[in-house]
Amino acid sequence: MLRAMRTRELLHLHNTGHQGINALFSKAHSADWDIDRDVDWTVPIGPQEVLIDDAWSAFGRTATFQALPEAVRRYATSRGLGRMLNILQVGESVAQDVCAKIALLVREEDYRNHAAAQAMDEARHHLAYRRFIEKMGAEPEDIDAGTETMFDALLAADAPLELIATEQFFLESVAMDIFESLRTHARHPLLRDILTLITRDESRHMGFGVLYVAEWMRTHGLAERVSFARRWLGQMLFAATDQPGPIMLGRLLRRLREAGVDDADALGPRLLREQQAINVAERAAAVSGQRIPQVMKSARRAGLLEADILDALGLAEHPLIRATLHASQA
Ligand SMILES: [Fe+2]
Ligand SMILES: [Fe+2]
Numbered sequence: 001m002l003r004a005m006r007t008r009e010l011l012h013l014h015n016t017g018h019q020g021i022n023a024l025f026s027k028a029h030s031a032d033w034d035i036d037r038d039v040d041w042t043v044p045i046g047p048q049e050v051l052i053d054d055a056w057s058a059f060g061r062t063a064t065f066q067a068l069p070e071a072v073r074r075y076a077t078s079r080g081l082g083r084m085l086n087i088l089q090v091g092e093s094v095a096q097d098v099c100a101k102i103a104l105l106v107r108e109e110d111y112r113n114h115a116a117a118q119a120m121d122e123a124r125h126h127l128a129y130r131r132f133i134e135k136m137g138a139e140p141e142d143i144d145a146g147t148e149t150m151f152d153a154l155l156a157a158d159a160p161l162e163l164i165a166t167e168q169f170f171l172e173s174v175a176m177d178i179f180e181s182l183r184t185h186a187r188h189p190l191l192r193d194i195l196t197l198i199t200r201d202e203s204r205h206m207g208f209g210v211l212y213v214a215e216w217m218r219t220h221g222l223a224e225r226v227s228f229a230r231r232w233l234g235q236m237l238f239a240a241t242d243q244p245g246p247i248m249l250g251r252l253l254r255r256l257r258e259a260g261v262d263d264a265d266a267l268g269p270r271l272l273r274e275q276q277a278i279n280v281a282e283r284a285a286a287v288s289g290q291r292i293p294q295v296m297k298s299a300r301r302a303g304l305l306e307a308d309i310l311d312a313l314g315l316a317e318h319p320l321i322r323a324t325l326h327a328s329q330a
Contacts, residue, residue: 024211072259096122121204237318
C-alpha cells in the first residue's frame, strides 16, 4: 500500500536537474491538444466504411485473404481494429493509474511533474479511443487473457523502477510501433487524426522511460545492469520479433465464420503457410536494418545494448541486436 507523504517530505522537494526530463514537463504543455477543439468528432463513420487497409491486419496480405469477398474482408479487418483499439483504451486507463501511482511514490520533483502531466495525457487518450470505438457502433471483442494478466501485474506493482520500466520504457516503446503501423494504414481521417495527436504525447512518455532507465543504468554497477537487462531484453526482443501465428489465425477464422464464410476452418492451413512466407521476408528485412523497431532503439538508448552487458548475456551476436547497433552508427 502507498504510504501517505508528509508535509515535511514535500517541503524541500529535490529536482534531479536532468534537463531532458525537466524539458518533458514544459513540452507536455506547449505540445498539448484539446480533445474537443483539435479533433473533429462530427466526422461520421459509415457502417460500410473501410477504416484501415487490410494490409494492417494479421494475414491481411495473404493471397487467400485478399481473394475473400469485400464485405468479409471489411468485417474481419474492422473487428481486428476494434480489438486493438479496445486494448489501447484500457491500456490508457492502466497507464493513467500507473502514472498517478508514480506521482505519489517518487520524491524527485521533475519525475513527479512528468508523471502528473502524463496522467492527464493518458486520460485524454482513453477518452479519444472510447469515443472512436463508440462511433464504430459495435461492441469490440474482449481483450485476451495474456494482455489482461500483463496489465494486472503492472497495476499490482509498486516500485518506481518496475512501474517505469514496464510502462514508459517497455510498453510505450512497443506502443510506438503499434501506432506507426496503425497510422501508416489508417484510411479514416478521424482515426488518423487521433493517432497523430496521441503519438506525439506517447513519444514524450517513452522518452521519460528511456531517460529514467538510462539514468538508473548510469548509476548502477555491472551486476545490477546485467540483471536488469536480462529481465527486459528478452521481452523486448520477443516484442520486436513477434509475428502473426496460430493465435492470431484463430481470431481471424472466428471473424470469417461470423462473416458467413462456411469453410473458414479449411482456409486455415493456407493462410498460415502464406503468412509464414511473409514473416520470413519481414524477418530478413528487420535484421538487414531496414526498419529497426522502436523497442530496440529504446533498449539501445537506455544503455541495455552496451558491450559489457551483451557479453555477459551472450547476446552480442544476436542478429537484431547487431542490426540495431549497426543502424545507430550509420
Ligand atoms: Fe497514452
Ligand atoms: Fe502514454
